[in-house]
Amino acid sequence: MKVCVIGNGGREHAIAWRLSISPSVEKVYAVPGSAAMGGVAELVGIDWTQTDLLIRFLKDNKVDLVVVGPEAPLVAGLADDLNKASIPVFGPSKAAAQLEGSKVFAKDLMKKYNIPTAAYGVFSDVDEAKQFIAHTGAPIVVKADGLAAGKGVVVAMTVEEANVAVEDMLSGNRFGDAGSTVVIEKFMAGEEASLLAFVDGKTVVPMIAAQDHKRIFDGDKGPNTGGMGTYAPAPVLTDALRDTAMKTILQPMVDALAVEGMPYVGCLYAGLMITDQGPKVVEFNARFGDPETQVVLPLLEGDLGQIMLSCATGSLEPKQVKWKDSSAACVILASKGYPETSSKGDVVHGELKQYDTTIIFHSGTKLEGEHFVTNGGRVLGVVGLGKNLRTALDRAYERVNHIEFEGMQYRTDIGAKAFKN
Template identity: 55%
Template sequence: MKILVIGSGGREHALVWKLAQSPRVQKIFCVPGNPGIGEMAECVALDSNDSEALCSFARQQGIDLTVVGPEGPLSGGIVDLFTAHGLRIFGPGRQAAEIESSKAFAKDLMAKYQIPTAGYAVFQTVADAKEYIRQKGAPLVVKADGLAAGKGVIVAMTVNEALMAVDAMLTEQAFGAAGSRVVIEEFMQGEEASILTFTDGATVKTMVAAQDHKRVYDGDQGPNTGGMGAYAPAPVVTPELMTRIQQEILQPVVDAMRREGRTYKGCLYLGVMLTDAGPKVVEFNARFGDPETQVVLPLLASDLLPVMEACIDGTLAETEIKWRDQAAVCVVMAAGGYPGTYRKGDPITGLETAAGSGAMVFHAGTALKEGKVTTAGGRVLGMTAVGDGIRQALSKAYQALENISFPGAYFRRDIGHRAINGKN
């Protein structure tokens, strides 16, 4: 089979890495890919958001299955376009992807079907939003309604911070059209976990629970990022709790989407807060998470390809999915200054040595410059290792990281601290 993977980050590198292990896969293309992906797939210089060009490419190359990594093409309707041309593609259609592209839609859906989540209100005018904030008091969470590359969420611990967040989104348009509406939510206390789920629109099968580290510095300090590392399985999500999450959240939301005429097929990502009152939805994403994918897929013992096909064909209920009884850790190596301003174009050394250490080096923000791999993003690399437990996996990942260097390189040295210290 010929496979096309869309995207250029660590998530897509992990997807290509896993799909390449399938005995049925003959060739993988990736648009636009990165140097790491280029070692196991043919990278194609097309715009990942140009669905028409991607569709033409898939038809010309006789692509048997397309896998979409990022949210942009999904919210733009790439699945609908490919399906209309008779092309098989893994991911939700545009209407189903709205569960991520509109936080207001997702909250209204959960309210309608009584799926547990934080209390909320939606606003388009500054005056109304500020009046609500003053009435409610802090802490509150202010979210841009649309897609904001993971940066459209502000946890306001004071009323003034919440008011400033509203100004930034509605008046200053800090997130462009994504912030033309804001969702203001109650602040939830508890541990947060990530549950990635396979679904064919009816059946739901959860992957291994993961936890990521959003803050840039050790001790969960500093600004939020796209994720500085992750580990799986997350001890906080016990088998009993996973069953409850599936019964109270995941199955009901997939059923709700189907009833609304928005049948959801693909990977559904659940960010869940484990509160004293039980699990509650933080957010849904319409695709694989990043960096969670880099720790979940290495624990998947089954071939990924037939699972994806079952999601498309509606046969997931008959598909067995096996997981390794091990642990995986991903430590992100970032450019100095991230998530603020950072340098690009610096040469990266030690990649071959690290790859030979038994860890997996997933490229997230890299490029080729005069034949050498250089930095090209804020999150540059994800060092992933598998072990018999979290401690062993962490040791392997950190040992491998010591081999890699580039100017200003930074990574957290406390990834997995909750699992290690038993604080979850």
């Protein structure tokens, strides 16, 4: 079959790469894709917002399935437009994508259906928000309601820090409309894990657990980012805890959305906190995580194209999804100034091709002449593969040692928590 991937980041590069080696897939297109994705997909110079043009291209080229990578097209309703044109889509409707598009929607739905998450309040007024913070105390979590590229969350260790975050979002307009309402949550203690699942509207098949590293610096210091690295499988989410998360979080949420008249199709991402009371939801995303995708998909043994088509057509079966008995680790190389700013145009030096034991996914690069240059905050995801996590990490970091660009920054402690447990 022919598959079209929407997007141009590291997640989409990983999806297109995995689809390109799936037995059921004969051709991969990328809209708009990136120069680096040209090795695994045919690049199509259409913007996803040009819906009529996109649909005409998909029909003219007899594309069998569209996979929507980023959250913005899903929240905007691209899946609905494609479904109306009778084109199967791996990705939720605009209504179901509110699970990521609005923190308030997600929290209210969890409360209604008794899905475990932190106690919270919703505010648009600075003074009311500050009263809630004063009453609850710190540490406390402040979140912009809408999409903020993974950066709209402040884990405040003091009341003063929380107050500044509220002023920043509500009065300072830091995230525009995305921050015109904030969700303030009680702090949850524990270790985080990401559990992604394939969903066809009713059937939920979990993937292997991964663990992201959100803060920019080693030791989980500094501001939040879109993710500085990840590894899978994550031992903190044991088989028993994964079963609990399936029974109390993932399946109940999919069932709830079906009851609410917005059946969920695609990848459902549950960011979990493993607390003393069991797994609780930190956040839901309506698509594959980035950089979780870069470590989860290389460990998939099933046919990704067929799995995604089964999700899109409501015929997913658990037996389609199998996993390798090995590990993967991803180290993100970020540009100078990230996450506050990003440096563009710095030449990337080093060997970037794929090997059996290491893969490089491009998050923010562009081709200038014969060289890739930086073109965003997160530049490359360097993935190591191995029979165990130590081997995977060693291979990833060994590869990192042979890549450089001006101001390159990365964490040296990806996966360290796995060895503490």
